[in-house]
Amino acid sequence: MRLLVTGGCGFIGTNFILMMREAHPDWNIVNLDLLTYAGNRLNLLPLEASSRTASGGDYSFAHGDIRDPEFVSALLEEHRIEAVVNFAAESHVDRSINDPAPFVSTNVQGAQNLLERARRHGVERFVQVSTDEVYGTLGPEGRFSESTPLAPNSPYSASKAGADLMVRAYVETYGLDAVITRCSNNYGPYQFPEKLIPLMFLKALRDEPLPVYGDGRNVRDWIFVDDHCRGVELALLKGRAGQAYNFGGNAELPNIELVKTLLDLLDKPHSLITFVKDRPGHDRRYAMDYGLASRELGFEPRVSFSQGLTQTIEWYRDNAAWLDQVQSGAYRDFMDQWYGERK
Numbered sequence: 001m002r003l004l005v006t007g008g009c010g011f012i013g014t015n016f017i018l019m020m021r022e023a024h025p026d027w028n029i030v031n032l033d034l035l036t037y038a039g040n041r042l043n044l045l046p047l048e049a050s051s052r053t054a055s056g057g058d059y060s061f062a063h064g065d066i067r068d069p070e071f072v073s074a075l076l077e078e079h080r081i082e083a084v085v086n087f088a089a090e091s092h093v094d095r096s097i098n099d100p101a102p103f104v105s106t107n108v109q110g111a112q113n114l115l116e117r118a119r120r121h122g123v124e125r126f127v128q129v130s131t132d133e134v135y136g137t138l139g140p141e142g143r144f145s146e147s148t149p150l151a152p153n154s155p156y157s158a159s160k161a162g163a164d165l166m167v168r169a170y171v172e173t174y175g176l177d178a179v180i181t182r183c184s185n186n187y188g189p190y191q192f193p194e195k196l197i198p199l200m201f202l203k204a205l206r207d208e209p210l211p212v213y214g215d216g217r218n219v220r221d222w223i224f225v226d227d228h229c230r231g232v233e234l235a236l237l238k239g240r241a242g243q244a245y246n247f248g249g250n251a252e253l254p255n256i257e258l259v260k261t262l263l264d265l266l267d268k269p270h271s272l273i274t275f276v277k278d279r280p281g282h283d284r285r286y287a288m289d290y291g292l293a294s295r296e297l298g299f300e301p302r303v304s305f306s307q308g309l310t311q312t313i314e315w316y317r318d319n320a321a322w323l324d325q326v327q328s329g330a331y332r333d334f335m336d337q338w339y340g341e342r343k
């Protein structure tokens, strides 16, 4: 397959490309990434260095913007792309609260541009990587299914829902063969240290206060990134055009429990936990019914939360240089401002 992956230098995109290279060494993979503060080309440098596989597959990196029509068209043409998986996005809820504009620009307009280029160039399959957050929030009971109405609460989730609706419009109007995946909270290697698990890991190692929002009782369903990547692969290969598929990890946890577990694994005291001002519009609970993906695609999460968390901690311990290197000035400026306001 000749596959365009966008956002492949981010957390999930990196893991997806590494997994696809192993699983399908005959694929030609082009990674289009803008290298924002969250993108790190070094993640996949070994693939650039030995791009050709013995099975005739290839990997190449293209520095560019999913919002750029000419750039995307040229790439689709040059590599005769058959399928697109769109991971590229502004992905952090807190940043979207600070400044929604880049989220609309990349997540909605960027997705629309990719869809349009895909349509014009006869791309055979398009996978839009979306999120459970498009469904909004749950009370103590129930789970999101694919028929749950979209009710996003943050500028981030609203922009992802906007893209989902645009995908639907391209399927209905132009007959584009596109599917949507909606996954719960990912964790694992290469996650940028603004998200809960790597941020708390970093703070704990430095014996700094761990900032838990509100009362810490907000619940997330955690999935190891490899399980999400397998889900995206299944949607790419077997998904039904026009269908959205939920993926979840069967690991619902209140934030405070997760943070305590992490501290225990790191042998650090719970006294490092500091409750800070809540995130505005903070969704209370996410939980996923992934029965459809299970029945139609054969999706099941394989990695338990305790296995995945141990593996993740090991990776961050072994890759301290990676953690140092991704903390750019832009990262520090945002963190100082955001957490300064939460005291």
Ligand code: NAD
Pocket: 006, 007, 008, 009, 010, 011, 012, 013, 032, 033, 034, 035, 036, 037, 038, 039, 040, 064, 065, 066, 067, 086, 087, 088, 089, 090, 091, 092, 106, 110, 129, 130, 131, 132, 160, 182, 183, 184, 185, 186, 187, 192
């Ligand atoms: P990330 O922030 O780690 O990576 C995003 C990548 O997109 C970066 O490499 C960045 O450089 C690139 N990018 C941003 N704007 C771009 C543009 N205009 N053109 C080209 N590249 C651009 O994000 P992630 O956590 O890996 O998430 C990937 C996708 O999965 C996103 O679409 C996100 O909404 C979705 N998702 C994430 C989670 C999660 O828990 N992290 C859960 C469900 C869905």
Ligand code: TYD
Pocket: 093, 094, 185, 194, 195, 196, 197, 199, 211, 212, 213, 218, 219, 220, 255, 279
């Ligand atoms: P996050 O990793 O930002 O993912 P999302 O908001 O997409 O679910 O946050 C996960 C949960 O952790 C969420 O309920 C917010 C909470 N949280 C904190 O309590 N403190 C923090 O510093 C961060 C970043 C998140």
